[in-house]
Amino acid sequence: MLLEVKNLHCMVDGKPILKGLDFKVGRGEVHAIMGPNGSGKSTFASVLAGNPKYEVTEGEVLYDGVNLLDMSIEDRARAGLFLGFQYPVEIPGVSMANFMRMAVNARREYLGEEPLSAADFLRLMRDKGAVVELDTKLTNRAVNEGFSGGEKKKNEIFQMAMLDPTLAILDETDSGLDIDALRIVANGVTKLKRPDNATIVITHYQRLLDYIVPDFVHVLYQGRIIHTGGKELALVLEEEGYDRIINEYNK
């Protein structure tokens, strides 16, 4: 197992959000997490990434066999955990190139590799920018500053491509994308797929899953996974909404 989450509980500002979440991801798998607004999807992603706002009160998370919750935010990232933010942050004055060079080299150092030369780094930027058809003008600008909503999301996938993660968690990367951008982003994610890495996509819409075909679809509700199915579950949910599954769970 690449990721094993057992009975995870967490609080934010004294309010319990995750209430006994169980979840497993194997290498090579694609998981989709769906669920109503406010059910705890972003919270779950944040806890995995190590956001200090969220306090884990119970449970266990193993990442590649080690206790993820003991690791610093940056060590989780260096060990290959990537979070595509629902709301990417603008960092005025910090160039994408500078930021990415530090990020890529931090990961390489963690893996015991030499830092990239300037030429190799620029080549990597160009190649990966092409994967998501990200305008090179954007990579010359400050991180997310003045990017449109869709450009920010593309930029998340670009960074994912640069960092070549083992476990990528994409939080509503499809929202705010036009049809072409959605296809580009989804194809980008698909191109990055390998037998030894895994992807968790958090989404509200089945259409993303037409491109990134999931092996499992989970429903998160009130801080727990209440139902798991195959890729066809997304179609069912799109048709009938969450009511039936929630009612069954409440029984």
Place this chain on the structure above:
Amino acid sequence: MQRPLEEILSELYLSNIDMIGEGVPSWVNAMRSGALENFNLLSLPSSGNEDYQHTDIRRMFAGEWETYFVPSGEIRAEDRVVPANGYVVDVVNGFCLSDELTTLDNGIVYGSLRAAMSTIGDVVSKYYNKIADNERAAVTALNTVFAQDGAFVYVPNGVKAELPFTLTFVGRSDEQAQMCFSRALIVVEDGAEADVVIAHVGGGDRGLLADHVREVYTGTDATLKITEVKSTGGEVFSVNGNYLRQECGSRVDMVNLWLGGGVTRVNAVTDLAGADCESNLHGLYFANGTERVDVNMTVNHLVPDCRSSELVKGVVSGEAVGAFTGKVYVAPDAQRTEAFQQSRNIQLSETAKVYTEPQLEIYADDVKCSHGATVGQMDEEAVYYMRQRGLSEADAKRLQLFGFVNDVISKCSGDAACECLAGLAQARIDEM
């Protein structure tokens, strides 16, 4: 009872009057007595004075200072915080190292101010002490009383300086706590162009009080880029009077970096005296530990159709104090003025203090003026975001701070100076 400071300083002048006036033409020395009178009338501001509430000027001058009225000291390798590029003038404790003037074929003159006063008095007298405000600023009047030398830059009508000017002011006190006065006069005449880098460096263990006045004049349609950095070590008190007068259609891009060292008080006054001027004034300060930086900037729109833009950024940490007071004055007939002012600050510790106060005085009705001031902390969301990409917390904070100051740094004139100042700023960030 202790004698008033004004009396002590007046006596210091009167008892050294011969030495101070030596080698300087009489028209300059004649200005000293008038300035002394002004100084005594004004008296050094107390901290009760609203304009000086963040810097105790009286306490600075009340120290046990030694003043030498003859040249001393030398320039050392470590004083080259910016590379000595182009046309170089070095001033140590108020005196130009070589008592010489260089005159280029195209008419450019640079070197010792004292030498210029003697040899091209007709040029210097048109500008010297004509821009500085001896009427309102006691520390400037005091400088006029005592200043014996400094740096002089003269770019005559229509000449474009091919190389940058690098002026280095070293203040050093190896044996005794020292008070020194220095002066810079920069004249860029009609249609001329120049690029000037000024560094205030040095320090020393014994303490230093440096009273510096910089007069800058840009003639009609002149263009001037000026970058000034203070980067001193140890306990240095700096009092700077920076005066700029711009004539019609001239353009000035100025960057001031106060990278630290002791206490810094700046009075910067810009007079936009001819129509259609553009003045872009950028500033950046770092204050850490018990350092204080107190910047007082005034832009006077005296005539119609000028544009000014001020952006001053500050990063404070430890128990430091940063203060910015920005005054924009728009005269009654200065129509179609555009004046923008921004003060942005990051406060890294709760014990550090930031005071920021914009003051607009507008007497014309057809103007576009705006001002803004922010004091914020580090953006924790951004730090989290960067850490999620693998940067250490320290690197994420450094990168964010560098991002914050970068828009000021990137406006420094000259690639070499800009690069080296970016390095200095980075080093400063690493200490914060």
